[in-house]
Structure formats: structure tokens, C-alpha cells
Amino acid sequence: MRSSTDTMHLVAMVNPPTSQYSENWRHPLSRQDWLSAGFYTDLARTLERGCFDMLFLPDALAVPEDHAGSYDTTLRTGGKGSIYLDPVVTLATVASATTHLGLGATVSTTFTPAYLIARKLLSLDHLSGGRVAWNIVTSTTDAEAHNFGFEHIPPKDERYSHADEVVQTVLDLWEGWQPDALTLDGPSRQFADPAKVSRVPDGGRGLSRGPLTLPRSPQGRPVLMQAGASDRGLDFAARWADVVFAVAATAEDMRDQRRELRARAAAAGRDPDRVAYLPAVQPVLGPTRAAAHSALQELVDMLDLDDVLAKLARLLHAGPEELDPDLSAEDLLLRHAGATGSEGFERMLLDTARRERMTVQDLAIGQALSQLHYQPVNSPDAVAEELCELFDSGAADGFVVMPALYQSSLEQFVNGVIPELQRRGRFRRSYGSAGPAGAATLQERFHPAGG
Numbered sequence: 114m115r116s117s118t119d120t121m122h123l124v125a126m127v128n129p130p131t132s133q134y135s136e137n138w139r140h141p142l143s144r145q146d147w148l149s150a151g152f153y154t155d156l157a158r159t160l161e162r163g164c165f166d167m168l169f170l171p172d173a174l175a176v177p178e179d180h181a182g183s184y185d186t187t188l189r190t191g192g193k194g195s196i197y198l199d200p201v202v203t204l205a206t207v208a209s210a211t212t213h214l215g216l217g218a219t220v221s222t223t224f225t226p227a228y229l230i231a232r233k234l235l236s237l238d239h240l241s242g243g244r245v246a247w248n249i250v251t252s253t254t255d256a257e258a259h260n261f262g263f264e265h266i267p268p269k270d271e272r273y274s275h276a277d278e279v280v281q282t283v284l285d286l287w288e289g290w291q292p293d294a295l296t297l298d299g300p301s302r303q304f305a306d307p308a309k310v311s312r313v314p315d316g317g318r319g320l321s322r323g324p325l326t327l328p329r330s331p332q333g334r335p336v337l338m339q340a341g342a343s344d345r346g347l348d349f350a351a352r353w354a355d356v357v358f359a360v361a362a363t364a365e366d367m368r369d370q371r372r373e374l375r376a377r378a379a380a381a382g383r384d385p386d387r388v389a390y391l392p393a394v395q396p397v398l399g400p401t402r403a404a405a406h407s408a409l410q411e412l413v414d415m416l417d418l419d420d421v422l423a424k425l426a427r428l429l430h431a432g433p434e435e436l437d438p439d440l441s442a443e444d445l446l447l448r449h450a451g452a453t454g455s456e457g458f459e460r461m462l463l464d465t466a467r468r469e470r471m472t473v474q475d476l477a478i479g480q481a482l483s484q485l486h487y488q489p490v491n492s493p494d495a496v497a498e499e500l501c502e503l504f505d506s507g508a509a510d511g512f513v514v515m516p517a518l519y520q521s522s523l524e525q526f527v528n529g530v531i532p533e534l535q536r537r538g539r540f541r542r543s544y545g546s547a548g549p550a551g552a553a554t555l556q557e558r559f560h561p562a563g564g
């Protein structure tokens with residue numbers, strides 16, 4: 114049960130040029146300067162004005178390919194994944210333009226050595242005064258493997274087992290320096306106390322011996338995030354994650370997933386209250402419910418049927434001959450199970466396709482519009498009420514907000530929904546207490562003292 118003083122977490126996922134809405138890159142209300150630092154720093158200032166917990170950047174290490182190994186569709190249509198700036202580099206610009214906002218960076222355990230992960234993230238963590246979160250991914254595609262000289266992506270179980278070792282090693286590297294190891298004692302000529310710095314245990318597990326060339330994080334260690342939803346993925350999340358990023362089509366699915374995650378965290382010996390479950394939402398807002406539905410219709414009207422079918426085929430690795438718009442979406446999804454590499458995402462697509470008896474055309478439009486993420490369409494007041502109900506009923510600990518248009522949808526959310534959440538006492542009005550660098554760290558925000 115929530116107490117009357119509990120507040121939700123809000124993370125903004127920023128994924129240009131497409132967002133989760135495929136036409137974002139060519140929409141008149143969107144910015145197109147996503148290769149410039151100003152795009153991210155302006156977004157971040159808006160989020161900080163709204164007291165968001167974090168700006169989160171997803172990542173992939175290859176341009177997504179179709180069933181024949183071609184990247185043509187992705188690049189021609191500006192599909193999701195056609196552009197990815199390095200998240201850590203991008204967030205370094207955001208760090209210098211903000212004071213409190215968390216900085217969530219995706220880094221792959223399959224293709225990045227543990228030492229480099231630990232070093233890159235802890236560097237940004239120091240530079241930002243303890244505001245970094247690591248979105249732990251194992252990568253999903255052969256295209257990514259090809260960019261690192263491998264023929265295939267390793268099987269999922271193998272990737273998760275390796276990720277367990279990598280995460281443990283990164284934590285050991287981060288914790289190798291005791292908090293008081295950097296002494297800077299001029300009179301005794303002691304810079305740091307080597308007795309308070311240790312190597313990675315177990316001989317570094319063949320991954321990294323340590324120690325790292327960086328002292329302990331201002332927030333103890335960066336926050337860990339994860340988005341796996343398969344059986345193995347959930348166990349991984351329950352073992353490591355402070356924040357779990359989820360996809361769920363209905364409130365009931367959210368409630369079930371959260372219950373399952375909390376049970377697994379408890380079984381792994383952790384306090385379930387220290388694992389925040391944040392499902393993705395893509396709100397569409399208008400001054401009234403009718404106006405919000407017109408805004409949604411305008412987003413739909415910008416889609417082109419051939420284009421969205423081509424994107425769906427690319428996503429599912431289906432051939433063009435399978436794209437009869439009137440065929441059953443469920444059949445298509447079942448034939449291509451496993452194509453996206455994300456079990457949680459595919460489960461959501463299949464459940465929704467079944468429940469709503471979708472055709473291939475419906476699925477293609479839903480994918481291009483919102484990726485079928487949970488979508489409140491209403492006035493800011495009503496959307497705030499809906500989010501509060503989900504929070505209060507134990508369906509979520511907060512939300513990953515995936516705005517359709519950068520940055521107009523985020524401005525609308527911050528100007529309209531945030532004040533309504535605050536009025537209901539369900540979201541912070543300021544970032545509050547001072548931490549080591551003059552601002553609360555991200556860890557303190559997710560795990561308040563005594564919380």
C-alpha cells in the first residue's frame with residue numbers, strides 16, 4: 114500500500130530521430146537538430162524544470178537490418194536506430210547544462226569490456242556530482258555482432274551469464290576505492306592510501322584486475338537500470354537493478370509484472386522496495402479529451418501505409434509477401450517470434466494483437482505510432498489522474514515517459530501534467546536535500562535514507 118506521502122519516479126526516454134513515433138523526425142512541431150548538443154541540453158533543462166528523475170538515452174551498436182541483412186529500409190525511412198549518438202558522450206553535455214537531473218546511459222555488456230564500462234560511467238558520475246545510471250543491456254542483433262568482428266550475437270542465456278560477471282566486476286571496480294581512500298594529506302605527503310584501494314576479487318574473473326583509476330562515486334555507485342522481461346531477464350533484473358524499465362499494454366499487465374519482479378527480488382534476498390518498476394507510457398495531450406484525440410489522429414494521419422508496413426517487416430524480419438494488410442497480426446507475430454530479441458516487447462505486441470484482433474495493418478500503424486506502448490490520450494489533468502491511479506493501485510512505481518514529439522510533447526507534459534501530479538502530492542516540487550556535490554544524488558532519489 115502507498116502512504117499518502119509516497120511520490121512516483123519519472124524518467125524521460127529520448128530516442129531521436131524517431132522517438133517511439135516514427136514521424137517525429139519530419140513533424141513540424143519537432144526539432145531536427147538532434148546532432149547538436151543544444152537539442153539535448155534544451156530537453157534536459159525542460160526536464161529539470163519539471164523535476165524529472167532522469168533523462169535516459171537508449172542505444173544500439175548497429176543500424177537495424179531486415180531479413181535479408183539490408184539497412185536500406187531503416188535509413189530510407191528514418192527508422193528507429195538509424196541514428197545513435199554515444200550516450201555517455203551525449204550525457205556529458207547534458208551534465209554541464211543541468212544540476213540535478215539524472216543521466217541514464219545504455220552500455221552493452223556483450224560488446225564493452227568491464228573496465229571501459231566502469232571507467233566511462235564513473236567519469237561521468239564524478240563530473241556530474243553523482244547523477245549517473247547505467248542501463249545494462251546485452252544487445253540483441255547479429256548486426257551488432259558484425260560491428261565487433263563476430264558472426265552472430267551469442268545466445269541470450271550466454272549473454273545474461275556474461276552480463277552477471279560483467280556487472281559484478283564493474284561493481285567491484287567502482288567499489289575498489291574505499292570512500293576515504295583519497296586522503297590528499299599534504300603534510301604527510303600522502304595523496305591516497307593504497308591500503309584502502311583493492312583489486313577486483315577472484316583474480317578479476319578474467320575480465321579486469323583493477324583497481325580503477327578513479328575514486329569512489331559521489332553517490333556510492335551509479336544507479337543500475339535494466340529492461341529484460343524474459344525469465345532469465347527478470348532474474349537478472351531482480352538480482353541487480355535499482356530501476357526496471359518495462360513494457361506493458363494494460364494496467365493489469367503492469368500489476369502482474371511488478372508483483373513478479375518484487376517476488377523475484379525478495380527471493381534473491383533483496384528488499385523489493387529497492388527495485389523501482391517503471392512501465393513505458395506515451396501520453397498524447399490536449400486541452401480536452403476531444404482535443405487530445407484530435408492530436409492523436411493528426412499523428413496517425415502523418416503515417417503512410419506502405420512505409421509503416423515496410424518498417425514492420427524490418428522489425429519482424431518478415432518478407433514483403435507476408436505484409437498483406439488484412440491478414441492476422443497474431444499469425445505474423447507467431448511466425449516471427451524472437452525476431453526483435455526482446456521477449457517482453459514481443460509478449461506485449463502479441464497480447465495486444467490478440468486482445469484487439471488486430472490485422473497486420475493495425476499492428477503496423479500501432480508500431481509506428483507508439484510501438485503499442487501504454488498511451489493515455491486526454492487532458493493533462495485526466496492523464497495525471499490516470500498515472501496516479503496506476504501508482505496508487507500498485508501497478509507502477511513511476512513511469513518512463515516516451516514523448517511522441519521532441520520537444521513539444523515534453524513541454525506539454527512538464528507544463529500540464531507535472532503540476533497536476535504535484536497538486537495531488539504524487540510528485541516532487543523540487544529536488545530537495547543537498548548531497549555531496551550540493552544536490553541530491555540519483556541514488557538518494559531512488560533510495561532515500563531509511564527508504
Ligand SMILES: Cc1cc2nc3c(=O)[nH]c(=O)nc-3n(C[C@H](O)[C@H](O)[C@H](O)COP(=O)(O)O)c2cc1C
Nearest residue numbers: 171172219250252340341342343346454455456457
Ligand atoms: C523498453 C525497452 C527498452 C530497451 N532498450 C534497449 C536499448 O536501449 N538497447 C539495447 O540494446 N536493448 C534494449 N532493450 C533490450 C533489453 O535490454 C533486453 O536485452 C531485451 O529485452 C532482451 O531481453 P529479454 O528477452 O529478457 O526481454 C530494451 C528493451 C525494452 C523492453
